[in-house]
Amino acid sequence: MNSVSSIDSPVFPSPDLRKVNVTRYVMPLREGGSLPALADADDGFSYVLKFKGAGQREKALIAELICGELARFLGFKVPELVFAELDEAFGRSEGDEEIQDLLKSSQGLNLGLHFLSKALTFDPGATVVDEWTASKLVWFDAWITNVDRTFRNTNLLVWNRELWLIDHGASLVFHHAWENYQRQISSSFPMISNHVLLPFATKLEEADHEMKSKLTEVVIKQVVDMVPDEWILAGRDTETAEEARKVYVDFLWSRLEQSFHFVNGAIDARKSLV
Structure with missing residues (x-):
């Protein structure tokens, strides 16, 4: 392997x-x-x-x-x-x-x-991902509410013997029901139980500590600010693009501050697998 x-x-x-x-x-x-x-x-x-x-x-x-x-x-x-x-x-x-x-x-x-030429689709049966990497990726996908990193569709590639992440378009589920975003901040994200790397994610609490130590509200805002106004306004969820950006930042930062909800949810989901 x-x-x-x-x-x-x-x-x-x-x-x-x-x-x-x-x-x-x-x-x-x-x-x-x-x-x-x-x-x-x-x-x-x-x-x-x-x-x-x-x-x-x-x-x-x-x-x-x-x-x-x-x-x-x-x-x-x-x-x-x-x-x-x-x-x-x-x-x-x-x-x-x-x-x-x-x-x-x-x-x-x-x-x-x-385009990563000659990249291979990740096969969990043929490629080993270490527990630390698996834990960090499960943590990340639970934080951003990514529903699409499953055995059916891993959205992972192997290129030059390294694991590459692709296709995050199904993440940030809250922005499809904008008015309920605050309720989703504390979600345990039950769909993490379908994550392709969950069986290997034995260090979720350690991953939570390390990942949170790297992220700041400023970093999140800088990333959100990269989104073009025209994309944000196309959804007609808010009057201005700035209002929408504040919601994205609030969701991600508040969810980070309350990460115990989704970390515990992932730990419980993993226990049911092993």
């Missing part, structure tokens, strides 16, 4: 993401309902493109950006995220009507993840 690692030292959030222009739609990646795609950009690199016109629309991109950059800050391996501009004329020659409609509704600013 292969062994992988994924934790480095924290990386302080950059003030903004790079912006690229999409030049070529290569192929759809038909995983899930959001129809991401492999695309080329004008910087010479390929990206997995997440479209604002798909599924959960801009909210999936917001969750992808916030959670991806928080994961990177905490030392996890995450492909570079970029703002990806889709020109008005892009996709007119696409023969698939579903894809053409998706491209039309996604004109403007989207999100791309650097």
Whole structure:
């Protein structure tokens, strides 16, 4: 069995993401309902493109950006995220009507993840993840309420013998029911019981202590501030983008301060497995 690692030292959030222009739609990646795609950009690199016109629309991109950059800050391996501009004329020659409609509704600013060529999908039966890494990742996903890191869909890749995190668009569940966000702050997040690495997460209390020592409200705010106003306002949840940003920061920071709820929930869920 292969062994992988994924934790480095924290990386302080950059003030903004790079912006690229999409030049070529290569192929759809038909995983899930959001129809991401492999695309080329004008910087010479390929990206997995997440479209604002798909599924959960801009909210999936917001969750992808916030959670991806928080994961990177905490030392996890995450492909570079970029703002990806889709020109008005892009996709007119696409023969698939579903894809053409998706491209039309996604004109403007989207999100791309650097494509990791020849990366392998994580197989828990073939790859060993150490207890410390597993505990930190289970902790992180419970904090951000990520429902999508399961045996069915691990959203983990192995590249250069290292574990890489992808696809956080299903996280931050609260922003789909905005008015109830305060009640979700103290949630134990029962869905953590489905986490692919939960059986190996034997050091959750230690992980809680270390991860909380790295995070500050300032760091969270810096990451949230990276989200474009247009994505936030598209949901029409608040009058201004600043109001919404305050909610995101409040949710994440308050949930961090009350982490015993989701840490104990994960510990109890693991006990039921072993």
